[in-house]
Amino acid sequence: EAQVTQNPxxxxxxxxxxxxxxxxxxxxxxxxxxxxxxxxxxLRQIYYSMNVEVTDKGDVPEGYKVSRKEKRNFxxxxxxxxxxxxxxxxxxxxxxxxxxxxxxxxxxxxxxSIL
Amino acid sequence: xxQLNQSPQSMFIQEGxxxxxxxxxxxxxxxxxxxxxxxxxxPVLLIALYKAGELTSNxxxxxxxxxxxxxxxLNISASIPSDVGIYFCAGQRTGSxxxxxxxxxxxxxxxx
Numbered sequence: 001e002a003q004v005t006q007n008p009x010x011x012x013x014x015x016x017x018x019x020x021x022x023x024x025x026x027x028x029x030x031x032x033x034x035x036x037x038x039x040x041x042x043l044r045q046i047y048y049s050m051n052v053e054v055t056d057k058g059d060v061p062e063g064y065k066v067s068r069k070e071k072r073n074f075x076x077x078x079x080x081x082x083x084x085x086x087x088x089x090x091x092x093x094x095x096x097x098x099x100x101x102x103x104x105x106x107x108x109x110x111x112x113s114i115l
Numbered sequence: 116x117x118q119l120n121q122s123p124q125s126m127f128i129q130e131g132x133x134x135x136x137x138x139x140x141x142x143x144x145x146x147x148x149x150x151x152x153x154x155x156x157x158p159v160l161l162i163a164l165y166k167a168g169e170l171t172s173n174x175x176x177x178x179x180x181x182x183x184x185x186x187x188x189l190n191i192s193a194s195i196p197s198d199v200g201i202y203f204c205a206g207q208r209t210g211s212x213x214x215x216x217x218x219x220x221x222x223x224x225x226x227x
Binding site: 035 | 119121146148150155156157158159160163203205207214215217218219220
């Protein structure tokens with residue numbers, strides 16, 4: 001089954017303790033992206049990646065890092081989490097190139113609470 | 116980053132009624148998408164629109180890509196209880212970034 005898998009689904013942690021949220025897709029998609037969802041604001045893009053070793057900032061990149069060492073994985077790293085990063089996070093992927101107009105497919109989300 | 120103006124923010128309707136929601140933007144998009152999000156899950160694509168003026172249906176759902184490329188609407192006919200959820204519009208610009216810009220969502224409640 002084609003899917004985007006995020007882990008963990010839920011995490012409660014404390015300010016300053018580094019954490020990583022993993023994202024993996026099994027569709028051989030070149031494009032991957034991270035969003036955060038906050039009440040009343042919809043989804044806002046954090047970082048995206050057009051392909052392996054190619055990443056770029058989205059609308060709200062501050063406080064986040066990403067890496068794209070393999071095509072299927074796109075982890076989101078919070079080096080020093082703060083309470084304003086408490087949110088619901090979604091990873092998404094889609095094809096690029098010839099099929100670049102294909103919509104993005106989303107994972108089921110990771111709810112982070114930073115105390 | 117820019118956000119789309121999506122309205123209404125919430126709707127309470129009776130089962131069997133039709134529903135309409137829309138999104139407007141000050142910028143042009145090449146693609147308009149409509150997603151639905153159920154509690155505890157990620158957004159799921161309902162309809163994708165690729166051409167200005169395009170009208171596309173998916174079962175009881177119909178969506179249109181505005182002629183100006185700055186707006187889109189979604190209609191749901193004969194609503195049923197499982198239509199409950201949050202509906203998001205999203206605009207996408209073709210190009211290297213392929214960034215999605217989302218509306219703030221419409222929370223739909225269907226009353227029996």
